[in-house]
Amino acid sequence: MFIEKITLGAGCFWGVEEKFRKIKGILKTTVGYSGGKFKNPTYEDVCSGKTGHAEVVQLEYNPEEISFAQLLDIFWKIHNPTTLNRQGYDIGNQYRSVLYYHNIYQKNEIIKSKKKLEKLNVYKNPIVTEILPICSFYPAEEYHQKYLKKKNSILGLCKNQ
Numbered sequence: 001m002f003i004e005k006i007t008l009g010a011g012c013f014w015g016v017e018e019k020f021r022k023i024k025g026i027l028k029t030t031v032g033y034s035g036g037k038f039k040n041p042t043y044e045d046v047c048s049g050k051t052g053h054a055e056v057v058q059l060e061y062n063p064e065e066i067s068f069a070q071l072l073d074i075f076w077k078i079h080n081p082t083t084l085n086r087q088g089y090d091i092g093n094q095y096r097s098v099l100y101y102h103n104i105y106q107k108n109e110i111i112k113s114k115k116k117l118e119k120l121n122v123y124k125n126p127i128v129t130e131i132l133p134i135c136s137f138y139p140a141e142e143y144h145q146k147y148l149k150k151k152n153s154i155l156g157l158c159k160n161q
Contacts (some may be wrong), residue, residue: 001062001064002026002062002063002064003060003062004060004061004062004063004068004102005058005059005060005061005095005101005102006058006059006061006068006071006100006101006102007058007059007099007102007134007137008056008057008059008098008099008100009034009035009054009055009056009057009059009095009096009097009099009100010075010078010079010081010087010097010098010122011043011055011079011087011088011095011097011141012087012090012095013031013032013055013056013057014031014053014144014147014148015058015078015095015148016031016079017031017146017147018027018076018146018148018149019068020059020071020074020155021146021149023066023074024066025061025062025063025064025065025066025107026059026060026061026066026078027061028059028060029057029058029059029060029146030057030058030139030140030145031039031056031057031058031060031082031139031140031144031145031147032055032056032057032137032138032139032140033046033053033054033056033094033138034053034098034100034134034135034136034137034138035053035054035056035098035100035130035132035136035140036051036052036053036054037051037052037091038050038051038052038053038151039138040138041053041077041137041138042141043103043140043141043144044089045086046094046096047076047106048091049092049093052093053093053094053138054093054094054095054096054098054107055094056098056100056137057142058063058112058137059071061161068105068106068109068110069080069109069113070075072099072109072110073088073113074144075099076113076122077082077085078096078116079097079121080097081123081127081128081129081149082123082125082126082127082128083123083125083128084128086097088145093119094096095126097128097129097130098129098130098131098132099130099132099135100132100133100134100137101131101132101134102133102134105128107133110131111131114127114129114131114157
């Protein structure tokens with residue numbers, strides 16, 4: 001089996017990870033930090049806004065079960081890619097909309113997908129999603145990994161989601 005990776009940010013990584021974790025073809029999700037100027041940041045470092053990192057989820061997926069285009073469709077639908085450094089009540093540069101590509105194919109597909117959405121006027125405002133090569137990825141602390149799944153199993157909530 002061939003495994004691909006994509007790293008994306010769409011607000012607080014807990015919710016983004018939870019949405020992708022349940023999708024057939026996603027083999028592994030890891031929440032973490034990318035795009036900053038600080039090595040091995042902690043959650044507190046990133047939340048300070050001084051490191052420049054985004055909260056992201058790195059997905060490992062089987063392209064025979066889910067296509068890159070399908071992953072992009074999900075990404076665009078689960079957040080608002082037109083708000084700069086904000087998703088809902090979460091405000092700060094760590095919550096920015098960003099796609100970190102791992103190869104030239106991904107870069108081209110991301111650009112094509114974004115242009116298609118813009119041409120179709122899917123959003124009222126311009127898309128501000130950053131499209132950048134992956135340079136670094138630092139996994140978040142263990143307590144952040146699959147955070148909502150852990151919380152829901154402890155609280156007995158959201159078992160049907």
